[in-house]
Amino acid sequence: MTRFEFETYGMDAALAYFVRTPPRVLSNMRSAVEVTARNVKDTAGENVRAIPQRVGPKGGRLKPLSHAFNYPKVTVENNAAETRVKANGKQARLIGPIENGTPHTAPKKPLKRAADANRADFIRGIEKAVEDGTS
Amino acid sequence: MALPKRPLIDAVLAQLRADTALADKVHFGAVPDPEHTDAPLDPPYVVVHADTGTGERERLSSTTTTRTDITLTVQAVGGTATQALWWSDRAAARLMDHRPVVAGYTCEPLRHTDSAAIEQVTEFTPTIHYSSDDYVLTARSA
Numbered sequence: 315m316t317r318f319e320f321e322t323y324g325m326d327a328a329l330a331y332f333v334r335t336p337p338r339v340l341s342n343m344r345s346a347v348e349v350t351a352r353n354v355k356d357t358a359g360e361n362v363r364a365i366p367q368r369v370g371p372k373g374g375r376l377k378p379l380s381h382a383f384n385y386p387k388v389t390v391e392n393n394a395a396e397t398r399v400k401a402n403g404k405q406a407r408l409i410g411p412i413e414n415g416t417p418h419t420a421p422k423k424p425l426k427r428a429a430d431a432n433r434a435d436f437i438r439g440i441e442k443a444v445e446d447g448t449s
Numbered sequence: 450m451a452l453p454k455r456p457l458i459d460a461v462l463a464q465l466r467a468d469t470a471l472a473d474k475v476h477f478g479a480v481p482d483p484e485h486t487d488a489p490l491d492p493p494y495v496v497v498h499a500d501t502g503t504g505e506r507e508r509l510s511s512t513t514t515t516r517t518d519i520t521l522t523v524q525a526v527g528g529t530a531t532q533a534l535w536w537s538d539r540a541a542a543r544l545m546d547h548r549p550v551v552a553g554y555t556c557e558p559l560r561h562t563d564s565a566a567i568e569q570v571t572e573f574t575p576t577i578h579y580s581s582d583d584y585v586l587t588a589r590s591a
Contacts, residue, residue: 414522414565414581417496418482421522421581426563 339447340395344388346439347395351385353435354399354428358383361424362412379405379412383425399425451504452517457556457588458499460549461521468543471495474536482573492577493536498522507589519586520562526579530567537580544584557587 362380382405388397401409415421458477465475474494481490499521504514523540527533541561548558563583570577 410565410568414568415479415498415524416568416570417490417494417524417526417577417579418479420479420498 336447339444340390340393342443342447343395343440344390346436346443347397348388349439350432350436351388351397351399353432354425355383355385357428357431358399358424361422361427365412365422365424376408376412379408382406382409399428452502452514452554452588452590454499454502454517454519456551457502457517457519457549457554457586458497458521460551460556461499461544461559461584461586462497464547464549465495465497465523465540465543468539471539471543491575492526492528493532494526495536495540496524496526496579498524516587516589519588521584521586523582523584524579525582526577528575528577530569530578533567533578533580537582541582549586549588551588553591554588555591556589559584559586 359380362376365376379401382401382403383399384402385397385399388395390396400406409425411419412422413425414423462475462477466472476490476494476496478496478498480494480496499519502517502519505516505518506512506514507516523537523544525533525536525540527536544559545561546558549556561582562585565581567578567580570579
């Protein structure tokens with residue numbers, strides 16, 4: 315007779331480790347998201363300052379809008395880190411016509427271009443967050 | 450090698466104008482605003498803004514640009530939000546998933562990539578409402 319047995323205790327422990335995100339990864343992810351949000355905010359402001367002409371129905375200048383971008387505190391819920399970069403205050407009313415254009419002015423898309431410009435850096439940040447959190 | 454964008458944009462405009470209701474209502478580029486013209490445009494109408502695309506070499510070893518992605522912003526203008534929405538749907542019916550046929554190119558179906566809340570412009574007379582939808586056209590040299 316041949317007897318053999320297979321113990322699963324070690325495998326269960328290993329699987330439990332992999333299905334539960336290590337806390338350090340979540341903490342690192344929050345930092346990575348915050349760094350990207352700050353970069354997108356700054357890039358969006360630069361993009362607005364680079365628009366050369368008066369825009370808006372009354373020809374308003376855009377410099378105040380370039381300083382109006384910000385983001386709320388990064389939230390971490392259900393293993394996801396999130397924030398949003400948007401224009402705040404009185405200048406916020408201008409962001410729609412600037413971002414998407416109007417029938418009388420072409421779209422400039424400062425926010426979308428800022429997000430695109432920082433996408434590669436964001437991916438690198440997340441890779442590093444996971445690498446540092448699991449090493 | 451440059452990939453001319455004009456035939457691609459012309460194909461999209463032709464697709465919109467093929468709808469008889471849209472035929473004389475589609476404008477390429479910004480329309481004059483009432484503050485600066487004696488002949489303001491009365492809604493409804495559709496405005497198409499287009500960027501000039503981004504070129505891409507799809508192989509690391511390639512020295513030739515073979516792909517371009519053009520973003521078209523289509524704004525449907527109405528006297529009310531409901532009218533703007535109706536014309537937005539009319540334009541979407543012509544564009545969403547439509548694959549343009551352009552000599553010298555292989556095109557992918559148009560992708561609807563973004564939209565915005567319908568805006569109101571009260572500074573002008575007449576007051577207008579407009580929707581805003583982005584479509585991306587990806588084309589490769591044939």
